[in-house]
Amino acid sequence: MSKIRILLIEDDNELNHYLAALLSKSDYHVEQCFDGMAGLTLAQSQHFNLILLDKMLPKLDGVSVLKALRENSQQPVIMISAKGAEEERILGLQHGADDYIAKPFNTQELLLRIQNILKRSLPSSAPKKPSELQIDGLALNHKKQTIYVNDHELECTTIQFKLLWELVSQQHNIVTKADLSQAVLNKKLGAYDRSLDMHLSRVRRKLNEANWLGDRLQTVHGKGYCFK
Missing domain, CATH: 1.10.10.10 (Winged helix-like DNA-binding domain superfamily/Winged helix DNA-binding domain)
Structure with a gap:
């Protein structure tokens, strides 16, 4: 079975590399992007099982990336933002985010959120129970x-x-x-x-x-x- 592919779009260089190492250690295949435009291009040209998308990005902000992506793709998206305000979370969800997590966040919580979304979105490999x-x-x-x-x-x-x-x-x-x-x-x-x-x-x-x-x-x- 091929590895689950995650696209990480985060402009903070240190955080990007930290999360990439964390996800790779959890046996995910990670593609890294550092600005919104490059992230959108990659998300539209390839299939990912999950996208981690920062809200504040250079060239194209996270909400704009999400809106453009949702025009023709339902790839699961978790939005990440330094702002933890309720309206920021609602804005991300309104535009089609599957989940939202605010910085600073617990990495174990992030991994659990990723697992939960993948469990819902990936086809089940469990055999069907007989009738x-x-x-x-x-x-x-x-x-x-x-x-x-x-x-x-x-x-x-x-x-x-x-x-x-x-x-x-x-x-x-x-x-x-x-x-x-x-x-x-x-x-x-x-x-x-x-x-x-x-x-x-x-x-x-x-x-x-x-x-x-x-x-x-x-x-x-x-x-x-x-x-x-």
Whole structure:
């Protein structure tokens, strides 16, 4: 996978080189510009995953660069300014900035803001979750929240479906009670909460009554549950 490309447009020579080193250390590929005109030309001629744009620049100020860029590009932009006034932040956002940070800023905060914007703008590499699961005659449909055993529908509650889905979708993995409680019941697991055990027992019994191996839903003592 190619490195994420960041265009840095900052006229302060010392800060420009400092930020470039910081970003390169974080494994980003950085292109440096020191005035607005050169920055706009580079931003319009190449694609960058993110642009760090100072507001006060020689030749062409940051807001003018942003306005020109937004005519035909939606490359994410974080504006940087020595002015922390509310109106300055609003002005940058009004003209299409994705975020705004005022000098002096914490470099860790800047890196986190960059990560958050990239997370939103870059296509996700995570595989799509399946909408259906089928294992040995057991079929679950997430959209309809239905359970079929050998083509016969099994009556179940929403909680029972969610519980079975979570375990089947993570076959052979131990799922902790805490994680299941959050995913299925949407609450933190209480110290004496036995509701998950109760729901699992009912699901197991229904599968057995439908002549399916409910014992494949196993309790791993002290750890959680596992679908084998």
